[in-house]
Amino acid sequence: MKTEYDYIIVGLGLAGICFCEQLRAHNKSFVVFDDSSQQSSTVAGGLYNPVVLKRFTAVWKSDEQLPLALAMYQDLEQLLDVKLDYKIPVYRKFASVEEQNNWFTASDKPALKPYLSTGIIKNENPAIQASFGFGEVLYTGRIDVKILMETYREFLTKRGLFQKESFEYSNILNNNESVVYENIIAKHIVFSEGYGVVQNPFFQNLQLSPTKGELLIIHAPDLKIDFVLKGPVFLIPMEDDLYIVGATYELYDLTHNPTEKGKNKLLEGLKTMISCPFEIVDQVAGIRPTVRDRRPLVGQHPVHKHLYVLNGLGTRGVMIGPYVANQLYNFIENEEELEPAINISRYS
DSSP: OEEEEEEEEOOHHHHHHHHHHHHHTTOOOOEOOOOOOTTTTOOOOOOOOOTTTTTTTEETTHHHHHHHHHHHHHHHHHHHHHEEEEEOEEEEOOSHHEEEEEEHHTTTTTTEEEEEEEOOOEEEEEEOOOTTEEESSOOOOOOOOHHHHHHHHHHHTTEEEEEOOOOOOGGGGSSOHHHHHHTTEEEEEEEEEEEGGGOOOOTTOOOBOEEEEEEEEEEOOOOOSSSSSSSSSSSEETTTTEEEEOOOOBBSSSSSSSHHHHHHHHHHHHHTTSSSOEEEEEEEEEEOOOOOOOOEEEEEEOOOEEEEEEEEOOOGGHHHHHHHHHHHHHHHHOOOOOOOBBBGGGGO
């Protein structure tokens, strides 16, 4: 006897969780398949930050993304009974007077004005090298993605909604009304597999340009900062004097193995930012499903109309995930048009 669901979700990274939350909010039934082969979400720094600090520009659709994201993580904290959202300012370290001036110019732009503090913060921490001070980004924070993924998977498992196994594409049978997969009948399948989508025979034409990212976890008891520090690398405080140092961007080595090259690149940046002793306690790596035009991959298969993709969240998944999940849900259930910038039809 076959079990019927509204949806099958393949992949339970940030994209998968965000879409599951859309389904739960609308009382849709679903089951999730994930084999833990992808690690991009588990090694994410988890920052939400509405400003591109390298160029002093606003993140795409940040005004719409941020309220949706914060509301979803607040709901998830209550659902899972865990702390996920850590409100924490981001300080951009200035390397010169010219960077200070660029900051002031940017903070006067309408799209950035709500997010950039106009004052320069003087550095008074002897463990930090920042003679030109900092600029503060507002409405920022960190989502504990690791805890989110662990507790959400446990939540689904207890309810019989999670299958820890590889999804076999060849076992899909399509008909006009639904899709059949082994002993399941579903109205729709949403693939949110991250970099794993490169193995998906139904979505081979996506312009995925994956990048490997590596993070260090360091122990620095003398650093004592309660803000995220952005210089050549990000330095993100956690508990017990632990800090995340990230992240690298590697185009060619697409394995999940941490490397000496990645470690040295992060240490090179870190040593221009802090002068106190520290110890490396861990190093992790994952493959980000980044896209050449820096926009997510969302949409419907051109032939198999019950199959959809939700992918390509890139480096800002905690902010953009809820927004694109909402777009896809409304596209499927309410026949609302997808935003052209994210629709996979742009590659047709």
